[in-house]
Structure formats: structure tokens, C-alpha cells
Amino acid sequence: MNVVVCIKQVPDPNSPGQLDPSTHLLKRDGELVLDPGDEFGVEAGLQLVEKHGGQVTVVSMGPERGLDAVRKALAMGAAKGVLISDDSLRGSDALTTAKVLAAAIRKQDFDVVITATESTDGYTGVVPQMIAGLLDIPAVTFAKSVSVEGDKLTAQRQTETGIEVVEATLPVVLSVTAGVNEPRYPSLKGIMGAKQKPLDRPGPADLNLEDVGGASTGQRITAIDSAPERAAGEIIKDEGEAAKRIVDFLADKKVI
Amino acid sequence: MAVAKTWVFADIVDGTPVGAALELLTKARSLGGTVEAVAFSPQAESAAALLGEYGATTLHAGTDAAYGELLLGGPAADAMAVLAEQHHPDLILFASTYLGRDVAGRLAAKLDVPVIGNGLELSANGQVSVGTSIFGATRNVTTVFEDRKPAIVLVRPKSFAAESGGGGPATVSAVSASIDDKHRGAKLIERRSEASSGPKLEEAPVVISGGRGLGEPKNFEVLEQLASLVGGAVGASRAVVDAGWVPYSMQVGQTGKTVKPAIYIAVGISGAMQHTVGMKGAKTIVAINRDADAPIFKLADLGVVGDAMKILPQVIEQIKARKG
Ligand SMILES: Cc1cc2nc3c(=O)[nH]c(=O)nc-3n(C[C@H](O)[C@H](O)[C@H](O)COP(=O)(O)OP(=O)(O)OC[C@H]3O[C@@H](n4cnc5c(N)ncnc54)[C@H](O)[C@@H]3O)c2cc1C
Ligand SMILES: Nc1ncnc2c1ncn2[C@@H]1O[C@H](COP(=O)(O)O)[C@@H](O)[C@H]1O
Numbered sequence: 001m002n003v004v005v006c007i008k009q010v011p012d013p014n015s016p017g018q019l020d021p022s023t024h025l026l027k028r029d030g031e032l033v034l035d036p037g038d039e040f041g042v043e044a045g046l047q048l049v050e051k052h053g054g055q056v057t058v059v060s061m062g063p064e065r066g067l068d069a070v071r072k073a074l075a076m077g078a079a080k081g082v083l084i085s086d087d088s089l090r091g092s093d094a095l096t097t098a099k100v101l102a103a104a105i106r107k108q109d110f111d112v113v114i115t116a117t118e119s120t121d122g123y124t125g126v127v128p129q130m131i132a133g134l135l136d137i138p139a140v141t142f143a144k145s146v147s148v149e150g151d152k153l154t155a156q157r158q159t160e161t162g163i164e165v166v167e168a169t170l171p172v173v174l175s176v177t178a179g180v181n182e183p184r185y186p187s188l189k190g191i192m193g194a195k196q197k198p199l200d201r202p203g204p205a206d207l208n209l210e211d212v213g214g215a216s217t218g219q220r221i222t223a224i225d226s227a228p229e230r231a232a233g234e235i236i237k238d239e240g241e242a243a244k245r246i247v248d249f250l251a252d253k254k255v256i
Numbered sequence: 257m258a259v260a261k262t263w264v265f266a267d268i269v270d271g272t273p274v275g276a277a278l279e280l281l282t283k284a285r286s287l288g289g290t291v292e293a294v295a296f297s298p299q300a301e302s303a304a305a306l307l308g309e310y311g312a313t314t315l316h317a318g319t320d321a322a323y324g325e326l327l328l329g330g331p332a333a334d335a336m337a338v339l340a341e342q343h344h345p346d347l348i349l350f351a352s353t354y355l356g357r358d359v360a361g362r363l364a365a366k367l368d369v370p371v372i373g374n375g376l377e378l379s380a381n382g383q384v385s386v387g388t389s390i391f392g393a394t395r396n397v398t399t400v401f402e403d404r405k406p407a408i409v410l411v412r413p414k415s416f417a418a419e420s421g422g423g424g425p426a427t428v429s430a431v432s433a434s435i436d437d438k439h440r441g442a443k444l445i446e447r448r449s450e451a452s453s454g455p456k457l458e459e460a461p462v463v464i465s466g467g468r469g470l471g472e473p474k475n476f477e478v479l480e481q482l483a484s485l486v487g488g489a490v491g492a493s494r495a496v497v498d499a500g501w502v503p504y505s506m507q508v509g510q511t512g513k514t515v516k517p518a519i520y521i522a523v524g525i526s527g528a529m530q531h532t533v534g535m536k537g538a539k540t541i542v543a544i545n546r547d548a549d550a551p552i553f554k555l556a557d558l559g560v561v562g563d564a565m566k567i568l569p570q571v572i573e574q575i576k577a578r579k580g
Contacts, residue, residue, distance in 0.1 A: 093370050093371075094361070094364075094370070094371060094373070095364055095365065095368070095369075095370055095371065098361075098365060117511070118511065123373075123374065123510065123511075124371070124373035124374070125352070125357055125373060126357060126360060126361030126364070126371050126373055126410070127361070128361070129329060129357065129358050129359075129360070129361030129362045129365075130361045130362065130364060130365040132329070132330075132361075132362065133330075133333060133361065133362035133363075133364075133365030133366055134365050136438070138327060138329075138330055138439065138441065138442035139327075139329055139330070139358060139362070140327065140442070141329070141354065141357070141358055142354055144504075154445075157354075158354070158504050159354050159447075160274075160353060160354065160505065160513075161269075161449050161450065161505060162447065162448045162449040162450035162503070162505060163447075163448045163450065164444055164445075164446070164447050164448075165444075165445040165446040165447075165448070166327055166442070166443065166444055166445060167442070167443055167445050168327065168441055168442035168443075169441030169442070172442070177504075177511075178494075178498060178511075179497075179498040217370055218369065218370040218401060218402050218403065218404040219370045219372060219399050219400065219401050219402060220399065220400055220402060221397060221398065221399050222385070222398050222399065222400050223396075223397070223398040224395055224396070224397050224398075225395070225396045225398075226394065226395060226396075227389055227394055227395060227396050229554075230536070230541075230554070230555050230557075232554075233541075233555075233556045233557035233558055233559060234557070234558055234559070235548070235553055235556070235559040235560075235561065236558075236559070236560055236561070237548070237560075237561045237562065238560055238561060238562025238563070238566070238567055242544075242560045242562050242567050243567050243568075243570030243571045243573075243574055244570075244574060245558070245560070246542065246544075246558065246560065246567070246571050247571055247574045247575055247578065249542065249558050250486065250519070250542075250575075251578070253518065253519055253540055255461075255462055255486050255518075255519055256485070256486060256575050256578060256579065
């Protein structure tokens with residue numbers, strides 16, 4: 001069973017991002033990491049191939065520096081990496097991103113395509129469903145647990161009110177939530193071995209992608225403003241009186 | 257691009273449209289032009305009255321029994337693509353529910369049009385323009401759609417209030433597109449509800465949320481007690497949902513629910529931006545945290561620096577005493 005995992009490199013979620021005021025693109029000068037959400041995807045893929053055989057290929061679209069994220073996934077155990085970087089793809093929207101990823105995925109052997117439910121930086125959360133639409137296969141989204149038997153994938157997926165158990169015939173796109181598993185740390189051996197693993201660097205032309213990219217996205221940012229801040233409130237330190245203060249406050253607001 | 261026709265995708269649960277669909281219909285009425293709803297469920301027709309009341313003149317309803325058993329993303333997007341080519345909506349609104357996201361992404365890929373996600377504001381003066389917020393709601397971004405139609409927007413629930421427009425039932429127009437066999441392999445086997453007793457998190461006037469600072473899962477019982485005393489619902493941060501203390505349906509934040517209660521009480525929650533985007537809209541915020549530097553205090557109308565598990569039981573005792 002072969003698995004493709006889509007991974008993205010994002011600004012470290014622990015240090016808040018910034019937009020370039022003139023280009024409206026995300027500044028990528030700070031620390032970049034493999035999206036923590038995608039670590040769950042890589043782990044889910046590795047667990048599937050460990051159980052059923054086959055291999056994990058990771059696919060990423062992003063700037064040259066994205067190689068670090070691909071290498072991390074290779075160090076975790078993926079067999080092959082594909083990175084699509086091209087200046088024409090800067091500022092791509094979700095659909096363009098999905099078109100590029102789908103084109104790269106089509107060139108791989110796959111039974112399952114894994115993504116996270118949303119990226120930590122952009123969090124549009126529609127790339128997985130778009131990839132599924134472009135590949136014309138089912139999407140099982142927001143999976144909290146996954147198993148495969150024969151050509152059937154079964155997952156428990158999250159919904160607003162609880163859990164759905166769903167089933168789909170392979171091939172499928174699977175988006176996994178945080179907490180679906182415990183992503184492994186790359187071992188020293190894994191890190192050393194990653195350098196020898198195959199790395200494919202197709203350009204848009206190799207993927208037969210003309211006419212995609214930032215300029216053709218059909219949407220345009222017209223303004224970025226600071227959100228109004230809430231006015232500062234009253235902060236007290238508990239010295240035995242805090243409970244009373246809270247109760248008075250709630251009474252004042254007519255909650256009790 | 258003026259908006260002559262807006263569609264609202266209505267997620268139907270047990271024969272009733274979800275609240276977020278009514279919010280979108282309310283907003284759609286204010287954009288001018290015709291407002292119509294689209295729904296896929298064997299019981300879709302029973303939603304016509306409510307959808308009409310909130311503004312839909314027509315309900316495009318897919319009522320094939322299979323819509324109740326299949327994963328809807330594929331078949332609903334296929335059917336909507338066909339419908340859109342027949343009826344030419346300028347704008348299609350989806351609530352960012354699980355189903356809304358599944359259908360919107362796929363539909364956009366089929367129609368080859370962009371999607372704007374995480375919408376919080378919407379206007380249509382010549383161009384459809386969508387307001388979103390990024391970086392933990394510290395920055396507001398406005399994006400407009402250029403020439404391609406229809407514009408597809410995913411809007412976060414609770415962005416607009418739902419208000420009845422007093423309309424009569426929507427005229428039901430049957431969606432005739434048949435479901436392609438390729439979609440029949442992806443189906444729903446079972447649905448398990450995690451709903452708890454008391455008011456729903458999204459609707460409760462008071463929400464009391466707990467985070468890692470509660471120390472252990474058992475301490476959520478104290479929040480439950482307080483909630484039942486004040487008619488509130490209990491929410492949670494993702495840290496404790498991921499740790500398995502409470503079900504995901506209680507999570508507030510970017511990847512959880514958006515709540516806008518009259519009072520939000522954050523207990524042992526640090527106030528990471530991914531949490532605060534889900535509760536910033538509360539009218540009044542109370543925070544209890546041991547760490548005086550916790551970012552949650554920047555939002556609090558009343559902030560208490562102290563040990564939650566010491567303070568909360570006293571709060572409960574005193575409320576009980578006052579109630580007599
Ligand atoms: C892509 C992405 C999406 C995310 N989505 C969400 C989301 O939807 N919702 C969400 O909540 N988070 C989300 N997060 C996670 C978020 O970044 C934080 O990690 C999380 O909110 C932290 O939860 P917490 O405040 O409970 O825990 P912590 O950050 O560990 O904070 C615990 C707090 O409790 C206080 N405390 C400890 N003991 C006591 C005591 N005895 N009494 C009082 N206070 C005490 C501490 O001072 C601390 O401030 C997301 C993260 C990412 C990367
Ligand atoms: N540029 C990219 N390269 C690889 N995978 C991506 C990229 N963008 C999005 N994805 C995948 O799609 C998921 C959802 O992203 P998004 O729809 O942008 O929130 C991410 O978590 C990734 O798994």
C-alpha cells in the first residue's frame with residue numbers, strides 16, 4: 001500500500017507570523033518548521049505502510065527552504081520526497097496549491113493521500129477536499145483514527161456533535177486531525193539516512209501546469225488593518241476575596 | 257460584480273437546517289438580489305419552511321435517500337456544479353462546518369473558481385468582499401473576488417446573527433442530478449453523539465471553559481457544577497481535548513467552536529491566539545489563571561490571578577448561598 005503525504009513548511013507557530021505590508025505575502029524570514037499538523041499526517045502514513053507494506057512519499061509545494069521540512073519527513077521514515085518550488089507559484093491560493101499538489105500526486109503510486117485538516121499558517125482548510133475533487137476520489141476528512149482492510153479504509157471522523165464512523169473504497173484522500181497519533185521523532189540514523197533518499201524537484205512545466213500561480217487566483221487582498229483591541233479590564237490577585245468578587249461580578253451582569 | 261443571486265448551502269441535521277445556515281440567509285438578504293438555498297438530505301423538503309422564513313425564495317433540494325447514507329462532499333459538489341451551470345448564482349455561501357468545508361472545496365475545484373475561507377464579514381458593493389482575521393484576530397484582512405463566478409465563501413458560524421425575515425416557505429425545486437456510482441463507495445456507517453446535557457455550547461448565554469490549568473480531568477466536574485448553577489455550558493481548550501480529558505465537541509477556538517456568549521469564563525487557560533479567536537466575541541470575559549502574565553488577561557474584563565481549584569469551589573458555595 002502506497003501513501004502520499006502532503007506536507008507544508010510554516011512559520012514556527014510559537015512565534016507569531018507577519019505579513020509583508022507591500023506584497024501581502026507571509027514573511028518567511030523567521031524560523032520555519034514542518035507544520036505540526038502535518039507531522040500527524042506523516043506519522044499516520046508511516047503507520048499504514050508499516051502495517052500493510054509499501055512506502056510513504058511526501059509532497060510539498062513551497063519555497064526552496066521547504067527542503068528542510070521534506071528532509072524532516074524523510075528522517076521520520078518517508079521513502080521519497082517531492083518538492084515543487086517555483087517563483088510563479090508565490091502567493092498561490094488554495095485552488096492553485098491543490099492543482100499543483102494533485103498534479104504531483106498523479107505521478108506517484110498511491111492508495112491513500114494524507115493531509116492535515118488545515119495548515120497552521122493559512123488554515124483555509126479546503127486544500128484536501130480540492131485535491132480529492134481534482135483526483136476525482138472520495139475525501140474522508142477530519143479523521144481521528146484510521147484503519148485499512150483490503151481495499152476499504154475505515155475512519156472515525158470528528159463532527160460538530162460527535163463522531164461519525166465512515167468507510168471508503170481506496171484510493172481516498174484522508175485528512176487527519178491533531179492528536180490522531182503520537183508523531184515520532186527522527187532518530188539519528190533516520191536523519192543520516194534521509195540524505196541518501198530520493199528527492200524529486202519537478203517544475204510546473206514537468207507537471208504540465210501552465211497558467212497557474214499567484215497571478216491567476218481570481219482574488220485580491222485590498223486591506224489589512226489592526227483589529228480593535230478590547231479595553232483593559234480589572235485584574236485582581238486572589239487573597240481570599242476573589243471568589244466574592246467573581247460572584248458580585250456575575251450578579252452585576254445578572255447571571256445570578 | 258454585482259450580486260444578483262446568492263445561494264446558501266444548508267446543512268440539514270435531522271430534517272432541520274443548522275443555525276449557521278440561517279445566519280447566512282439573514283446576511284444574504286442584506287446583499288440585495290435573489291436568495292436561494294441548496295440542501296441535500298432525504299428530509300430536505302421539511303426544511304423549506306424555516307429556510308423560507310429566513311430568506312430563501314427557492315430551495316434546491318436533493319432528496320435521494322442515498323444522500324442520507326453517503327459522504328456528501330462528492331455527490332453534493334457534483335450536483336451543485338450542474339445546478340450552478342443552469343442557474344448562474346453570483347455568490348455561494350457555506351458555513352465552515354465539517355460538511356460545508358467538504359462540499360465547498362470540491363465544488364470550487366469542479367467549477368475552477370477560488371474560495372475564500374474563514375469569512376467573518378461580507379459585503380457586495382460592486383465586488384464581493386470578505387473580511388477575515390489572521391494572527392489570532394489581531395489583524396483584519398479584506399479580500400475581494402475578481403472576475404470569476406460564482407464567488408465561493410466559507411463563513412465561520414456566529415459571524416452574523418440569525419433573524420427571521422418573515423418569508424413564507426421556500427418553493428422546493430427538485431435537484432434531478434443522479435449520484436454517480438463512484439461516490440457510492442464512501443459512506444456513513446454510524447453516528448455517535450457526544451452532546452452533553454444543558455444548553456448547547458454555541459447557544460449558551462454563559463460559557464465556562466477549562467484548560468490545562470485545571471490539573472486533571474476530574475476537575476471539569478467543578479465547571480459542570482458552576483455551569484448548571486448559572487444555566488451555562490462547559491467548553492475547553494484544545495490542550496485538554498487533545499489530552500483526551502473531554503470530547504472534541506467542547507473545544508473552543510480556531511479549530512473548534514466559535515462562541516459569543518454574554519459571559520465567557522476562562523479557567524486555567526493561557527489564552528493562546530488559536531483559543532481566543534473562538535471566544536473574543538464574548539460580551540464579557542472573566543479569566544482565572546495562576547500566572548499574572550498569561551495572555552488571557554489582556555482580554556479579560558475581570559481577571560483573577562490565583563489557583564482555580566481553590567477559587568471555583570468558593571464561587572459555587574457562595575452562589576448556592578445567595579440562591580438560598
Ligand atoms: C493549528 C492550531 C490550531 C489550534 N486550535 C486551537 C483551538 O481551536 N482551541 C484551543 O484552545 N487551542 C488551539 N490550539 C492550541 C493553542 O495554541 C494552545 O496550545 C492551547 O489553547 C493551550 O491550552 P491551555 O490554555 O489549556 O494550556 P496551557 O497553554 O498549558 O495553559 C494552561 C494555563 O493554566 C494556568 N494554570 C496552571 N495551573 C493553574 C491553576 N491551579 N489555577 C489557575 N490557572 C492555572 C497556567 O498559568 C497556564 O496559563 C491550536 C494550535 C494550533 C497550532
Ligand atoms: N503548499 C503545500 N504543500 C503541501 N501540502 C499542502 C500545502 N498547502 C496545504 N497543504 C496540505 O493541505 C492541508 C490543509 O491546508 P489548507 O487548506 O491550506 O489549510 C495542509 O495541512 C497540508 O497537509
